[in-house]
Amino acid sequence: MREQPEQQAPPVQRLRIRYAKRGRLRFTSHRDFSRAFERAVFRARVPMAYSSGFNPHPRISYAGAAPTGSASEAEYLEIGLAEVVDVAAVRASLEEALPDGLDILEVAVSPGGSLADLxxxxxxxxxxxxxxxxxxxxxxxxxxxxxxxxxxxxxxxxxxxxxxxxxxxxxxxxxxxxxxxxxxxxxxxxxxxxxxxxxxxxxxxxxxxxxxxxxxxxxxxxxxxxxxxxxxxxxxxxxxxxx
The missing domain is CATH 3.30.70 (Alpha-Beta Plaits)
Incomplete structure (x- = not known):
């Protein structure tokens, strides 16, 4: 019988993030951005929560992405964390880890519910x-x-x-x-x-x-x-x- 994967603990904190796509980075596809953001949370040492299963992934939920080629001042995502963190510190570390043109504008603690529904x-x-x-x-x-x-x-x-x-x-x-x-x-x-x-x-x-x-x-x-x-x-x- 195949060994069952380890079950991950649920997130203890969720953060909602507003970011911008500016200049030439507006041509970044959603897939390219998601890869860049996952690298950024790793470099910034954000204590991410992970999904359960045989291939755990950091808990990142994207919502309402703009079409490739469009600039935006209002893109949103939500992350789940394994620890309670200082919101300002997370914003600063992510801003430093992302390339210019993919800019973190605001980070807020999620009150719960669905971001996509908003x-x-x-x-x-x-x-x-x-x-x-x-x-x-x-x-x-x-x-x-x-x-x-x-x-x-x-x-x-x-x-x-x-x-x-x-x-x-x-x-x-x-x-x-x-x-x-x-x-x-x-x-x-x-x-x-x-x-x-x-x-x-x-x-x-x-x-x-x-x-x-x-x-x-x-x-x-x-x-x-x-x-x-x-x-x-x-x-x-x-x-x-x-x-």
Whole structure:
């Protein structure tokens, strides 16, 4: 009979972490980041709790990762620890262990419950190569539709879905600064759901119904993600929420 694996003790503390993907590190895939983060907790000597089984893994739960190529100021994960630690010390040691561009912004003790359940919506800024007037006209056309179907290739093949229903708000504005040329920004709030609608899906929809040409490399930046305040359509802070 095969020997049963040793059962690991449950975590004694859980920490929720907000981190950013900036600059060239926005092209880091979720798999690449997870490997980098596991190396970072090892180098930082964070006392991780481990899963049970024949191949124990550090208890790390990722939630709501942004698409590869998108910058983000609001990525989240949760770790389980074998000891109670000083939160500020963990933040400092992880920040030192991660490369520049993968930056720890906040660490908080988990109050319990599901972190993923708190990530109900995202606030995005989309920097596109279009005049503000053209972007505004496309936004008006998009918001005037009851549904806007787009296609995206997924692991299960080409999928068609409505990208309009997930859009809670969408506004066009100027890009300020010297030498920006014909550019504008789109301020976008997306409700999370199934299927998951991404900012690039919205750009596809804007091109389809409003003729918007976003340029070859629009910069997509997630500014926030968290609980949705239905009355105002704003996105809250999941680390401040009590579950």
């Amino acid at each position: 990530l109900q919506a995202s606030h995005w800024r989309l920097d596109v190569a279009a005049e503000e007037s053209d972007a505004g006209a496309a936004v008006e056309a998009f918001l005037g539709q009851e549904s806007v179907e787009v296609e995206r290739m997924t692991k299960k093949g080409l999928r068609t879905f409505d990208c309009r229903a997930a859009v809670l708000s969408l506004e066009a504005g100027p890009v300020t600064g010297a030498g920006v040329g014909a550019r504008s920004t789109l301020d976008l709030v997306l409700r999370h759901g199934v299927p998951s609608v991404r900012p690039d899906d919205v750009l596809t929809g804007l091109a389809a119904v409003g003729g918007l040409q976003a340029g070859p490399a629009p910069l997509l930046t997630r500014l926030a993600q968290g609980p949705l305040e239905e009355s105002t359509g704003t996105v809250g802070d999941p680390l401040a929420a009590r579950t």
